Amino acid sequence: MAESFGADAALYDRARPRYPDALIGAVASSAPGPEVLDVGCGTGIAARQLQAAGCRVLGVEIDERMAAYARTTGVEVEVSPFETWNPAGRTFDALIAGMTWHWIDPATGPAKAAAVLRPGGRFAVFWYVLQPPADLGRAFADIYREVLPDSPISSPVAASPLGAYETFLDRAAEGLTATGAFTDLDRPTFPWSRDYTRDEWLDQLRTSGLAKPLADAGKLDTILARTAAAIDAVGGEFTLDSTAVALVATRR
Template sequence: MAESFGADAELYDRARPRYPTDLIEAIAASAPGVAVLDVGCGTGIVARQFQAVGGRVLGVEVDERMAAFARATGVEVEVSAFESWEPAGRTFDVLVAGMTWHWIDPSVGAAKAAEVLGPGGRFAVFWYVLQPPPELGAAFAAVHREVLPDSPVNSQVAASPLGAYEHFLDRAADSLTATGAFTDLERPTYPWTCHYTRDEWLDQLRTSGLAKPLADAGKLDKMLKLTGAAIDAAGGSFTLDSTAVALTATRT
C-alpha cells in the first residue's frame, strides 16, 4: 500500500494538507544544523516546508513516480525503501517523516535513524489528524459503516481519529527506546485549522491509504458518493479544527 500513492502524484501533492508552520519551525530550531533527511518524502510536501525555513533536504522515497514529482519541485531524492537505503557514511542533523513512519519497519527504522543522525541530532516523526466537526464526523462514520460493514476500526477512526494515531506514536517510541541511542522523547501536539469544500475533501479521500483497497474492492465510488452527500447536507463545506501529533527525540 505504501507504494500505491504515486498513481496520481499531482493529485496527492495538491490534495494533501501541509503541516502547521509551528511544527516545522520548532523542529528546525531544535536541530543542531540544517541537514535534513526526509523519510518517505513523497511528492516533497514536507521537504519544501523545511527548505522554506533554511533546511538542506535529502528525501528518501520508495516510489519513483512520487520521487520524480518531488525532484521537479526542487527536492533532491534517492529512490529506495528506507530500511534498505544506503547512507554511504552521510549523517544528518534531523530526520523527519510526515505521515510515513508507520510504513517503516519499526526496529529497522529506529536503528537506521540512530545510524544517520549525528550526536545531538533530532528525530521527528509526525502525523496530521483530520478531525471533522462532530456531526459531520458522525455522518462520515455512518458512511464507513455502510460501505465497510465488517471493519469497525474504520468507522471508529472516522468519528474520532485522534486515538488511531496513538498506536503509531507508541510503536515509534518503543523502537527508539530499544536502541538505547535516543533521549528526550517527547510528544508535542500542534493545532491547525483548514477549510474544505466538498470536492477538496473528496480529493483528499482519493489520496488516503484507504483509497486503494476500496478501489480494489469496487467500493471507492460508493464511498465518495456517500461522503459527498454528507458534506452537501452540511452545507457543502466545513472547517477542520485539527491536531498534528509528533514524536521527537535526541540522538545521544
C-alpha cells in the first residue's frame, strides 16, 4: 500500500493537507542546524514547507512517481526504501516523516534514524488526524459500516479517529527507546483547521490509504457517492477542526 499513492501524484499533492505552521516551525527551530532528511517525502509537501522555513531538505521516497513529482517542485529526492537507503556517510540535523513512519520497519527504522542523525539532532515524526464535525463523522462511519461491514475501518473509530493514532505514536516511541540513542521523547499536538468543499474532500479520500483497498473491493465509487451525498446534506461544505500529532526526540 505504501507504493500505491503515486498513481496520481499531482492529485495527491493538490488534495493532501499541508502541515500546521506551528509544527513546521517547531521542527525547524529545534534542530541544531538546517540539514533535514525527510523519510517518505512523497510529493514534497512537508519538505517544501521546511524549505520555506530555511531548511535544506533531502527526501527519501520509495515511489519513483512521487519522487519525480517532488523534484519538479524543487525538492531533492533519492529513491529507496528508508531501511535500505545508503546515506553514503551523510548525517543530518533533523529527521522527519510526515504521515509515513508507520510504513517503516519498527526495528530497522529507529536504528537507521540514530545512525544518520548528528548528536543533538532532532527526530520528528507526525501525522495529521482528519476529524470531521461530529455529526458528519458519524455519517461517514455509518457509510463504511453499511458498505464494508466486516472492515476495521467500519468501527466507531472512523467517527473519532484521534485515538487510533496512539498506536503509531506508541510503536514509534518503543522503537526509539529500544535503540538507547534518543532522549527527551515528547508527544506535542498541533491544532489546525481547513474548510472543505464536497469535491475537495472527495479528492482527499481518493488519495488516502483507504482508496486502494476500497477500489480493489469494488467499493470506492459507492463510498465516494455516499460521502458526497452526506456532505451535500450539510450544505456542500464543512470546516475540519483537526489535530496533528507528533513524536519528537533528541539524538544523544
